Amino acid sequence: MKETKGERRLFASKEFTPRFSEVDSMSIVWHGSYPLYFEDAREEFGKKYGIGYLDIFGNGYYAPLVDIAFQYKKPIIYGMQCRVDIYYRPTAAAKIIFEYEIRDIKDNSLCTTGHSVQVFMDKNYQLMWMNPEFYENWKKEWKVTE
Amino acid sequence: MKETKGERRLFASKEFTPRFSEVDSMSIVWHGSYPLYFEDAREEFGKKYGIGYLDIFGNGYYAPLVDIAFQYKKPIIYGMQCRVDIYYRPTAAAKIIFEYEIRDIKDNSLCTTGHSVQVFMDKNYQLMWMNPEFYENWKKEWKVTE
Amino acid sequence: MKETKGERRLFASKEFTPRFSEVDSMSIVWHGSYPLYFEDAREEFGKKYGIGYLDIFGNGYYAPLVDIAFQYKKPIIYGMQCRVDIYYRPTAAAKIIFEYEIRDIKDNSLCTTGHSVQVFMDKNYQLMWMNPEFYENWKKEWKVTE
């Protein structure tokens, strides 16, 4: 994760060990588990900064994922101790963007990178073209500037 | 599945092939996938007899699983062609009970057996102690007698 | 969990919060997630007592689940803090039997009960009718008597 000068980055981390049921017949974690690890990271971030699913719901919105990508750098093997790091990437758009890194705790080597983009919908499934007020307030509170 | 004399049995069947992501490092389907196969069978049954999740929802109810069990007879291996059979088991209780069998299509041998029990809840999460009217009507329509 | 007089019980516990992706459209954890929570409990037990999947593999065996059942007592809701407790149930058979309880940490109320049965297979997929030697040694080490 490249740090830009003067940038204040919001982030969270969560340690995990892959489940036996998450590995395939080569004992490697199946790529379809990465969205789960990313989700765990978002929940950790949400708890830390008060912007979890229930906070968003409580304000009358829903924030579906509209774009997700991940790149596999090194296999995650059953028995490894891992850590997923999540970074908030500021944007002027009415979106929530996160970047992710999964690392092998033993040597801090990078296993997976990725990102996700969420938009806001109201409870009638209408897409929001501008940030909801509660989210603008949250950005001010955390001094997030894009 | 033991057939009782004179009993009219409602049932449905669905063919499937296990997904690569459903097998473990021994190339055997992970047992945690069985609830998915059973769910697919219930949906097939629901479509055939007009008693699917959306039918139940449309009548104001929700039918959570409260009891599920499965027994493994023979491993399901990646590449096998399988079939899940679902049988409706009549009961006087305010419950929906199904029995399941998963078979290897090649020789009809039995891989898995199981059952599930569902109850009715209304949309305020209140458990129903008697069958909802729509379900009583459904039982009459299909001449289900316990 | 009924304690039998004089019985020495091996057990482990793991705290968890359900994932957003594990709840259904009623905000209740889908029952198909219970096998995952039980798996997490077995891994915790395996680490605590040296009888995890990799220990079993390392000794040349595989221990597939052949029987699993769970009963739903109270819904697990998104946002709840939960704990899964796992208890080892001694048996003379060539099996590993566990009992499980999932509780709401807030008031210790019981959400789910269940059990699982595992058998031993060697790496040629042959079922073992007697306990492998390493498992007999493990039982002696932990003074497990059935």
Next chain:
Amino acid sequence: MKETKGERRLFASKEFTPRFSEVDSMSIVWHGSYPLYFEDAREEFGKKYGIGYLDIFGNGYYAPLVDIAFQYKKPIIYGMQCRVDIYYRPTAAAKIIFEYEIRDIKDNSLCTTGHSVQVFMDKNYQLMWMNPEFYENWKKEWKVTE
């Protein structure tokens, strides 16, 4: 899917209906299910063109996903009839690249787009920098030119 003039495209299609367990509390399919739908599409493609997981294994290789991305265009709702289309994208690199589209069968509207990249590993987990011979033969057989 833009058709390039004169290009011969290999593709496959599979119809599906989302499972109840795949929707979230807004009755929308959880994005983490998309990798499963893409996997189903790859299996369909593999069967149609003789390049499935078991074919690759049988030739001594493994083809892990190293890059996957999907974009959400329109929600997939419980009860919808859908179709996933998979297109093979020729490349000179030692990779297998697929593009995906998920459509609502009712009006053929586009719900999701995506792509995946696979590399070849031998059974000692060594990455292949050139295409394995069996894959070069497969490309010739199907007249795939990049």
